[in-house]
Each structure stands twice: as structure tokens, then as C-alpha cells.
Amino acid sequence: MLDKSSPLPLYFQLKELLREKIASGEWQPGDMVPSERELSEQYYISRMTARQALRELATEGLLRREPGRGTFVAEPKIEHGLTRLTGFTEDMQARGLQPGAKVIRLARVSPPLRAARALQITPDREIVLLERLRLAGGEPIALETSHLCFNGVLALLDEDFENHSLYHILAEKYHITPARAVQKIGADLCSQREQELLQIPEGAPVLRNKRITYDQWGRPFEYTESAYRGDRYVFQAELSAFQ
Amino acid sequence: MLDKSSPLPLYFQLKELLREKIASGEWQPGDMVPSERELSEQYYISRMTARQALRELATEGLLRREPGRGTFVAEPKIEHGLTRLTGFTEDMQARGLQPGAKVIRLARVSPPLRAARALQITPDREIVLLERLRLAGGEPIALETSHLCFNGVLALLDEDFENHSLYHILAEKYHITPARAVQKIGADLCSQREQELLQIPEGAPVLRNKRITYDQWGRPFEYTESAYRGDRYVFQAELSAFQ
DNA sequence: TTGCTATATTGGTATAGACCACCGAACCAC
DNA sequence: GTGGTTCGGTGGTCTATACCAATATAGCAA
Incomplete structure (x- = not known):
């Protein structure tokens, strides 16, 4: 899924990949997205790398993180x-x-x-x-x-x-x-x-x-x-x- | 300087400390702030912890980071x-x-x-x-x-x-x-x-x-x-x- | 003087591992 | 039923380490 030989950073590729899932509607607002540990196993990257992707998408407002519960797709932004x-x-x-x-x-x-x-x-x-x-x-x-x-x-x-x-x-x-x-x-x-x-x-x-x-x-x-x-x-x- | 026994995270304590240096005027806009490695040695924390403090202050607009050059106090924003x-x-x-x-x-x-x-x-x-x-x-x-x-x-x-x-x-x-x-x-x-x-x-x-x-x-x-x-x-x- | 190169430093990326607080659910004792 | 405990999962924090690309500088060669 992720191209480790690409000049694009892995966390950036993962961000784009997750962004696409949200934009396409595959993941709906309120859905829980895979945990950091799941993503790191699924894409063969370290947890910190998956974490960076999730953190940045959260500060952009696309995801919402809740300690002890999980990471969720945020309600859509007002365009x-x-x-x-x-x-x-x-x-x-x-x-x-x-x-x-x-x-x-x-x-x-x-x-x-x-x-x-x-x-x-x-x-x-x-x-x-x-x-x-x-x-x-x-x-x-x-x-x-x-x-x-x-x-x-x-x-x-x-x-x-x-x-x-x-x-x-x-x-x-x-x-x-x-x-x-x-x-x-x-x-x-x-x-x-x-x-x-x-x-x-x-x-x-x-x-x-x-x-x-x-x-x-x-x-x-x-x-x-x-x-x-x-x-x-x-x-x-x-x-x-x-x- | 930082209190490792405090419930407050180390990166958060460091953020407040750096924020204070900027607010007090000790560090002026354009000044270079200590590098990640300097901060980690000075405060006996790992580089990643110092990094988190610098990164968050940068996304808040207080600092400006330039790869290969250093981290600088940002000009106050007007626009x-x-x-x-x-x-x-x-x-x-x-x-x-x-x-x-x-x-x-x-x-x-x-x-x-x-x-x-x-x-x-x-x-x-x-x-x-x-x-x-x-x-x-x-x-x-x-x-x-x-x-x-x-x-x-x-x-x-x-x-x-x-x-x-x-x-x-x-x-x-x-x-x-x-x-x-x-x-x-x-x-x-x-x-x-x-x-x-x-x-x-x-x-x-x-x-x-x-x-x-x-x-x-x-x-x-x-x-x-x-x-x-x-x-x-x-x-x-x-x-x-x-x- | 000009231009190159080696080197040290910077921030950026990435890994592996550790412990914590918090949450929810399952379970148990009352 | 109610109120605890336990347990597994989650995100949050933190360490230690490694390599990369970009930058600045010092020194050297043309």
C-alpha cells in the first residue's frame, strides 16, 4: 500500500490515503478509524509514523481523537x-x-x-x-x-x-x-x-x-x-x- | 529546570518555558532558539521530547523552523x-x-x-x-x-x-x-x-x-x-x- | 578571486520499545 | 440489580537511536 522507496514521507502517504477514505465516503463522520497499532501493523510502519499521520489529520480537523477510546472521523467542515x-x-x-x-x-x-x-x-x-x-x-x-x-x-x-x-x-x-x-x-x-x-x-x-x-x-x-x-x-x- | 516528577508532561513544561522567553522579550523575533539537540542536553530530556515542544510552538505560529538552518522566533503576525x-x-x-x-x-x-x-x-x-x-x-x-x-x-x-x-x-x-x-x-x-x-x-x-x-x-x-x-x-x- | 569539497550542524523522517492514564466491557461478590 | 475489580485496548508521553536532506562554514585548489 505505502511505497517505502518513494521520496514522499511514509506518514504523508498515509495521510493522503486516509484523507481519500474520508473524502470518498468510505469512512463516515463518527466512524472509528483503525488505531495507531493497527495501522502500523497493516502498513508495516512504526507506531510513531502512523501516529504522526493521525495527529496531523486531527489538527487539520478531519479526525477527532479520544484518549482511551479511539480516533474518529470528524463531522464535516463548513466549506x-x-x-x-x-x-x-x-x-x-x-x-x-x-x-x-x-x-x-x-x-x-x-x-x-x-x-x-x-x-x-x-x-x-x-x-x-x-x-x-x-x-x-x-x-x-x-x-x-x-x-x-x-x-x-x-x-x-x-x-x-x-x-x-x-x-x-x-x-x-x-x-x-x-x-x-x-x-x-x-x-x-x-x-x-x-x-x-x-x-x-x-x-x-x-x-x-x-x-x-x-x-x-x-x-x-x-x-x-x-x-x-x-x-x-x-x-x-x-x-x-x-x- | 523541568520537573520530571510533575504530572505536567515534559514537552508541555518546556513549551511554557520557551513561550515565557518569547513573551518576556528575552528572545526577539528573528533570534535563533537552541537546537533540538541543545535543548535535549540542557534539560536532560530526549531529542524527540524537545522536538515536540518546538513543533507545537511552530504550528502555533510562535516559532519558524528552517531545515538545515535552525529554529527562529517568528515575526508577530499581522496579516x-x-x-x-x-x-x-x-x-x-x-x-x-x-x-x-x-x-x-x-x-x-x-x-x-x-x-x-x-x-x-x-x-x-x-x-x-x-x-x-x-x-x-x-x-x-x-x-x-x-x-x-x-x-x-x-x-x-x-x-x-x-x-x-x-x-x-x-x-x-x-x-x-x-x-x-x-x-x-x-x-x-x-x-x-x-x-x-x-x-x-x-x-x-x-x-x-x-x-x-x-x-x-x-x-x-x-x-x-x-x-x-x-x-x-x-x-x-x-x-x-x-x- | 572564484569555485569546489569536506565537515559539522540543523531540522525531518523513521524505528523499536516502554510505561502511563483512561475507557469500556466482562466478570464477580454482595 | 448494584457496586466493585480486572483486563484488554486506546491514545499520550518519553527514551534512545539511526539515517537523510538541506545549510553554513572553513579550507583548499584553480
């Missing part, structure tokens, strides 16, 4: 949410909801000061403002206001943002790939405008999200302010003590 | 600070604020159903409930309700949570290190109890956070529900398109 950079469209699809968008405003404007600062430009530059009501299953979920700035950004004024994801358009036509983003998430009461557009009661809570998105070269190209309905949306985040 | 798993205390310190806590309730209870599910235990298990009002600069910022469950958790009932961070106590006395956490963050209106404790107006928005924290073996040991003042607190997150 989406705050750790992976996704747009609203992918986000909703991951939750099994039908995403939609209604363009409220698409215009050439001068950026407000906080957008200019986020995009690292002077306020006299012309940028594209895109305001969309985001839907899931036909219901309004969020109001997104995006400030976009890159070379040739004005061509965006002719795009169709109701039937295509912003990030898809940027990737396919403009070769801009979102690579990194910084978000600030807070709670607030909705404004009157948001109340009407989102069809929520007066004084209802909203999640406010301010995001700066950077492209593959580390340049900021998008600054977006969003208001999500507090009763219909939660952010999910997976945190790690390491890295 | 990844936003996705790092921290408690309220470290969180506030990172923002330059003086953290504080007022214990509202510390008791032995049966877990509510959603806490039992999060902690992967049956609802008849006894756990420790810790409710704290979290302060920053003397002002109330959040109400935190933690459900704690691990072997010997009841000893927590005698701890002082007003002057010590929960995660510090867990690490130093119980050898439990938070390694991973999953959070759900939403917006809501405050309850009457929260309104009074947080000293905010009626109907004010709060950020609700539900967190499951896993230890170094991947076992859930803490389920915490928090309500943060919407006017004083934002979550920050850094997203990546990769991995």
Missing part, C-alpha cells in the same frame, strides 16, 4: 462562509437556494471618500457604482452597493448583472480574479430605504458588511457595502489557532 | 490576525483596549439541547455554565454565555474568571488548547435582559455569535453564545480564494 471568498451567487448556491439579483442602480460616479480610501484612489477618479437587491428563492435578502475600479471599468456599464454573477463577468471578460478580501461585519438597524427594499419592519436589525476585495496582483478593485436581513442571514466562519 | 482564533481578552488587547469581565453566573447545569448537540454529549451530562459580561475600557461590550464540557470540567467552578482569561486557565491548568472554532454570526434586536446588562437603548441591534470551539484533539469543549453591542463592535475577517 463556505467567512473563510472562503465567494460572491453572493456562490454563497446562496452552497446553501441550496436560488440566487437572484435586481439592479437598482448602475452608473458612472465619483467615489465617496471611504470608497476612494478603500480602493486606494483619489476621489476625482471615475468609478462604477452597482447597487443590487439580492434575492434568494425570490425573496429579498440583502442590499449590495459595490464600488468598482480598475482599468477599463466603464465597460461594466453595458453588462447584465441580473443574470450573471459579478465575479463571473470579471473573471471571463476582464481577467480579474478575486484573490483576497477583508471584511468588517457589524449589526445595525435598517434605514428607511433598506426597510422598503428588503420588505422588513421598521427598526428591524440588519448585518452590515464592508468588504474590500483584492485581485490576483493584490490590487483592490472592489469596495462593497451590504445590508443583510438579520432574520434571514447568518455569516459562518471557521477560525483556526494556527497559520 | 492573518483577522482569521485567528482568539478569545475576548486577546481580541480586545489586539484592538488596544483594556479587557475586563464580570461573572454573572458560574454554575453546574444540564446543557440546553442545542449546547448538548454542539458539544456532542447527551443532555443528562453535567457541564459548567459561565455567563460573563465582557468589558472594554470599563464599558460593557458583550454578554457571553459559555457551556463548557470536558473531563474534570467541574473544577472550573473554583476558578477566577474576572481576572483571568478562560483560554489561559484552560491551557495552563487543564492542558486544553483551542485549535479550531466554527462561528455563526447574525444580527438581532437585544432582549430586555441584554438591554439592561449592556446598558443600551430598548430595541438596539446586537451581533449574535454562536461558537463551537474544538481542542487540540478535535473534541468540542466549548459552546458559547454571545451578544455584542452593535454600536461598539465589528467582526473582522480576511477571506482567501485559495484553499
Whole structure:
């Protein structure tokens, strides 16, 4: 099973092998995996080598170890949410909801000061403002206001943002790939405008999200302010003590 | 230097010792720390034991290891600070604020159903409930309700949570290190109890956070529900398109 | 000066063996 | 039935040893 002549370390080969068993579904969450001693006999390696593979998979969150009981396949990780950079469209699809968008405003404007600062430009530059009501299953979920700035950004004024994801358009036509983003998430009461557009009661809570998105070269190209309905949306985040 | 008769593992004692040298500034970022072989001779332990201490400190980000060169004190991280798993205390310190806590309730209870599910235990298990009002600069910022469950958790009932961070106590006395956490963050209106404790107006928005924290073996040991003042607190997150 | 080589040191991998605390189940005595 | 004990299995810790690849340095040769 393991190739002792390979340049890849044995514990690494074993990790990949176990990872595959979990990914393929052969081992289900909660199942007990073979003990260190079993693995060492089965693959003709020492217990410490098997141990290293199990230990590292446990710190990665794939396995859960219990002294005196055994090692178990962990509950699956949350794939989406705050750790992976996704747009609203992918986000909703991951939750099994039908995403939609209604363009409220698409215009050439001068950026407000906080957008200019986020995009690292002077306020006299012309940028594209895109305001969309985001839907899931036909219901309004969020109001997104995006400030976009890159070379040739004005061509965006002719795009169709109701039937295509912003990030898809940027990737396919403009070769801009979102690579990194910084978000600030807070709670607030909705404004009157948001109340009407989102069809929520007066004084209802909203999640406010301010995001700066950077492209593959580390340049900021998008600054977006969003208001999500507090009763219909939660952010999910997976945190790690390491890295 | 190390106490071989102590119940604390030798590698753990060595970790604390090295951690102290870094925290005190005796070792500066970039400094080379003694090699595995030096440490094993100096403290009369085997190389593998010294190795375990260095390895774990490296995965925690305090040390940087370079094959063929040595082990060095890592530069303090800035970029990844936003996705790092921290408690309220470290969180506030990172923002330059003086953290504080007022214990509202510390008791032995049966877990509510959603806490039992999060902690992967049956609802008849006894756990420790810790409710704290979290302060920053003397002002109330959040109400935190933690459900704690691990072997010997009841000893927590005698701890002082007003002057010590929960995660510090867990690490130093119980050898439990938070390694991973999953959070759900939403917006809501405050309850009457929260309104009074947080000293905010009626109907004010709060950020609700539900967190499951896993230890170094991947076992859930803490389920915490928090309500943060919407006017004083934002979550920050850094997203990546990769991995 | 430049480039090579030998050497010592470093962390990385791997083995074999030992003892411990903890858990669960089977068993036994009351 | 209840409450112990025993026992086998598990992960956690620790030692001692060995070899490897990468690195830095000192010394030597062109």
C-alpha cells in the first residue's frame, strides 16, 4: 500500500490515503478509524509514523481523537462562509437556494471618500457604482452597493448583472480574479430605504458588511457595502489557532 | 529546570518555558532558539521530547523552523490576525483596549439541547455554565454565555474568571488548547435582559455569535453564545480564494 | 578571486520499545 | 440489580537511536 522507496514521507502517504477514505465516503463522520497499532501493523510502519499521520489529520480537523477510546472521523467542515471568498451567487448556491439579483442602480460616479480610501484612489477618479437587491428563492435578502475600479471599468456599464454573477463577468471578460478580501461585519438597524427594499419592519436589525476585495496582483478593485436581513442571514466562519 | 516528577508532561513544561522567553522579550523575533539537540542536553530530556515542544510552538505560529538552518522566533503576525482564533481578552488587547469581565453566573447545569448537540454529549451530562459580561475600557461590550464540557470540567467552578482569561486557565491548568472554532454570526434586536446588562437603548441591534470551539484533539469543549453591542463592535475577517 | 569539497550542524523522517492514564466491557461478590 | 475489580485496548508521553536532506562554514585548489 505505502511505497517505502518513494521520496514522499511514509506518514504523508498515509495521510493522503486516509484523507481519500474520508473524502470518498468510505469512512463516515463518527466512524472509528483503525488505531495507531493497527495501522502500523497493516502498513508495516512504526507506531510513531502512523501516529504522526493521525495527529496531523486531527489538527487539520478531519479526525477527532479520544484518549482511551479511539480516533474518529470528524463531522464535516463548513466549506463556505467567512473563510472562503465567494460572491453572493456562490454563497446562496452552497446553501441550496436560488440566487437572484435586481439592479437598482448602475452608473458612472465619483467615489465617496471611504470608497476612494478603500480602493486606494483619489476621489476625482471615475468609478462604477452597482447597487443590487439580492434575492434568494425570490425573496429579498440583502442590499449590495459595490464600488468598482480598475482599468477599463466603464465597460461594466453595458453588462447584465441580473443574470450573471459579478465575479463571473470579471473573471471571463476582464481577467480579474478575486484573490483576497477583508471584511468588517457589524449589526445595525435598517434605514428607511433598506426597510422598503428588503420588505422588513421598521427598526428591524440588519448585518452590515464592508468588504474590500483584492485581485490576483493584490490590487483592490472592489469596495462593497451590504445590508443583510438579520432574520434571514447568518455569516459562518471557521477560525483556526494556527497559520 | 523541568520537573520530571510533575504530572505536567515534559514537552508541555518546556513549551511554557520557551513561550515565557518569547513573551518576556528575552528572545526577539528573528533570534535563533537552541537546537533540538541543545535543548535535549540542557534539560536532560530526549531529542524527540524537545522536538515536540518546538513543533507545537511552530504550528502555533510562535516559532519558524528552517531545515538545515535552525529554529527562529517568528515575526508577530499581522496579516492573518483577522482569521485567528482568539478569545475576548486577546481580541480586545489586539484592538488596544483594556479587557475586563464580570461573572454573572458560574454554575453546574444540564446543557440546553442545542449546547448538548454542539458539544456532542447527551443532555443528562453535567457541564459548567459561565455567563460573563465582557468589558472594554470599563464599558460593557458583550454578554457571553459559555457551556463548557470536558473531563474534570467541574473544577472550573473554583476558578477566577474576572481576572483571568478562560483560554489561559484552560491551557495552563487543564492542558486544553483551542485549535479550531466554527462561528455563526447574525444580527438581532437585544432582549430586555441584554438591554439592561449592556446598558443600551430598548430595541438596539446586537451581533449574535454562536461558537463551537474544538481542542487540540478535535473534541468540542466549548459552546458559547454571545451578544455584542452593535454600536461598539465589528467582526473582522480576511477571506482567501485559495484553499 | 572564484569555485569546489569536506565537515559539522540543523531540522525531518523513521524505528523499536516502554510505561502511563483512561475507557469500556466482562466478570464477580454482595 | 448494584457496586466493585480486572483486563484488554486506546491514545499520550518519553527514551534512545539511526539515517537523510538541506545549510553554513572553513579550507583548499584553480
